[in-house]
Amino acid sequence: xxxxxxCDNHIENSIRLEEWVRTTVESTLERYEEDLTRVEVHLxxxxxxxxxxxxxxxxxxxxxxxxxxxxxxxxxxxxxxxxEGAAEKLEHALEHLFGKLRDKRAGAPVAEGDLExxxxxxxxxxxxxxxxxxxxxxxxxxx
Numbered sequence: 001x002x003x004x005x006x007c008d009n010h011i012e013n014s015i016r017l018e019e020w021v022r023t024t025v026e027s028t029l030e031r032y033e034e035d036l037t038r039v040e041v042h043l044x045x046x047x048x049x050x051x052x053x054x055x056x057x058x059x060x061x062x063x064x065x066x067x068x069x070x071x072x073x074x075x076x077x078x079x080x081x082x083x084e085g086a087a088e089k090l091e092h093a094l095e096h097l098f099g100k101l102r103d104k105r106a107g108a109p110v111a112e113g114d115l116e117x118x119x120x121x122x123x124x125x126x127x128x129x130x131x132x133x134x135x136x137x138x139x140x141x142x143x
Contacts, residue, residue: 001029002038010045011079021083025060028087032094038063039090043079058082060090070097100131 003022007013021041029036040061047055054075061071070093074085 001026001033001036003041004038005041006043008042008044010048011043017079024083024087028084028091029062029094032062032064032091032098035064035094035098036062037065041083041086043083046075053077056082058086060086062090062094064094064097067097070094097135100135 003025005013005018005021007017011017021043025039025041026033029039040063042059042061044057044059045055046052046057054077056077056079057073057075058079059071059073061069063069070090072086072089072093074082074089076082076085
């Protein structure tokens with residue numbers, strides 16, 4: 001899993017910051033390491049030089065193998081909390097995605113001989129379409 005860290009002009013990008021972000025992302029998402037190709041982390045100070053509550057923003061976008069990217073955002077008063085919050089949100093989003101995929105694979109068993117060899121269960125295809133639509137709705141609702 002490749003982790004890419006990007007900072008806006010108002011956040012000083014340092015090797016120490018990048019290493020801390022990578023370590024945080026790796027430790028939070030380690031159980032999905034084999035399922036992800038890349039995680040992009042975007043750090044931003046919403047107010048620039050001006051102080052303000054919850055003005056640090058961390059957006060993380062994970063690229064699961066064979067699936068659409070998943071993006072989450074978390075705002076907080078410090079960069080540490082923004083990164084940790086986004087990592088937790090991303091972990092929950094991935095748990096949701098892979099949980100649905102596991103459930104889909106487990107699906108209702110088809111009796112032997114009900115299907116010709118090499119054909120797919122039409123109910124499984126309908127369930128797959130339904131789950132994909134539900135996942136898209138969920139991503140829109142929960143960012």
